[in-house]
Amino acid sequence: MDNNRPIKGRGSHSRLPGRFERTISEAVDDGWCADTTEEFAEPALRTQVHEETARSILSRNTSPDVGFNVSLNPYRGCxxxxxYCFARPSHAWLNLSPGLDFETRIFAKTNAAQRLLHTLSRPGYVPEPIALGINTDAYQPIERSRQLTRQCLQVLHDCxxxxxxxxxxxxxxxxxxxxxxxARRNLVSVAFSVTTLDPRLxxxxxxxxxxxHARLRAIQRLSAAGIPVxxxxxxxxxxINDAELEAVLEAAWQAGARRAGYVLLRLPHEVAPLFRDWLAAHYxxxxxxVMSTVQQLRGGKDYDSSFGQRMRGTGVYAQLLARRFGLACRRLGYAASAGQxxxxxxxxxxxxxxxRPPSAQGELF
Incomplete structure (x- = not known):
């Protein structure tokens, strides 16, 4: 596929190989590309959902700048x-492309709720907040039919x-x-990622x-139900969207959000070339x-993964952004959480x- 031609409904435009691939395939124009008849048209790019059985469901985090220690992801891919998704490189571990494969080949952990129930029932388990849907969104479109997130929430609610x-x-x-x-027992908090108020962007x-507008409506409805947002x-x-920082904060405050944070663009591993392709296609x-400023924020590189810097960047632009965020939060009344x-x-x-596991001798009671 042409890296400079957007694909409707997709954020990536190519199947960029993952960093662990030993062999790489490349599409070559054989002279038939000008033929637009059905016989030679590109196949429709549909989402494929693969079911998998998870051996474990909770992941431990050792990063000091993300605000949680334990996470649960019912899906792989999104x-x-x-x-810009920082999780795209995780598909490389599956020998799949962090590009189109990440968003068209989704893995559903069908036993997520059962594994969670088993983990929470272990002797000596000590509860601490679980961050649900961190690597990929727990409410992505296939959740509407699969309901894996709903099942996990039910387990957490019940116990x-x-x-x-x-x-x-x-x-x-x-x-x-x-x-x-x-929320009535202070068991839940919800954060909405709002990147822009412009529906076209x-x-x-x-x-x-x-x-x-749908995210702002959801903030309003959850807040009205007493759920901290x-x-x-x-x-x-x-x-691209930095000029909207104050406007997004104000719109979310009016909708009912009471804590706020921000994260600077992160381009680890394959995300950098994929995002460059996106810029070339759209802007x-x-x-x-854009990339010159990104590199100024990252010590001359596309990305710096150092703790304490990867979320905020360094330099004059980063300082101005932090100051703008702080001033807006104080003016509106936010409890600025900086992502915590x-x-x-x-x-x-x-x-x-x-x-209990099934017994070979059956059950008497």
Whole structure:
């Protein structure tokens, strides 16, 4: 596929090989590309969902700058197709492309709720807030039919376990019944990632995520139900959406968000060339300026993974951005969390009873 030609409904334009690939295939024009008849047309790019059985479901985090220690991801890959997604390189571990494969080949952990139940029932388990849907969005479109996130939430609700969620999909409104009941016991907090208020830019940046107005509506509905909501302006992209920082914070405050944070654009591993392709396709006249500023923020590189810098960057632009964010939060009344999660209560936790494995001799009672 042509890297400079956008694909409707997709954030990436190519199947960029992962960094672990030993062999690489490359499409070559054989002279038939001018023929637009059905026989020679490119096949439709449909989402494929692969079912997998997880051996474990909770992941431990050792990064000091993300605000959580434990996470749960019901899916691998994300149909939202965000062009900037830091999780894209994780598909390289599956020998799949961090480009189009990441957003068209989704893996659903069908036993996620069962594995979670088993983990929480272990003797000596100590509850601490679980961040649900960190690597990929737990409310991406296939959750509407699969309901793996809903099943995990039900387990956490039933045993009084604290959980935090971050999403950019209004589908979370479906679970207000569980979230509101958990909020009354200080067991849940929800963060919405709002990148822009411009629906046209959102459609290019994150083509299958909820539109900005739908996210603001979801913030309003969750807040009205008593669920604590925060907003993450993430990512902030120089000369693409950075001018909207204050406007996003104000719109989210009016909708009911009371905590806020922001994250600067991150381009680890394969995300950098994929994002460069996206800029070339959508903002060719601005691409060089954007990447020049990104490199100024990252010590002359596309990305710097150093703790304490990877979320904020360094230099004059980073300092100005932090000052703008702080001033806006003070003016509006936000509790500026800088990405840290709200403190939740783990004292309500009651270990669930793990289902007994089937006995070869059957059951008497």
């Amino acid at each position: 149909e939202h197709g965000c062009s 009084g376990h604290p959980v935090s969620l971050i999403t950019k999909n209004a589908l979370i409104e479906r679970d207000i019944d569980l979230l509101a009941a958990m 959102s459609a290019r940046l994150e083509p299958r995520a909820s539109a900005p 925060s907003v993450m302006v993430a990512p902030v992209i120089p000369w 060719p006249q601005r691409a060089a300026h 999660w709200q403190a939740l209560d783990g004292s309500h936790f009651v270990p669930p009873q793990a289902p």
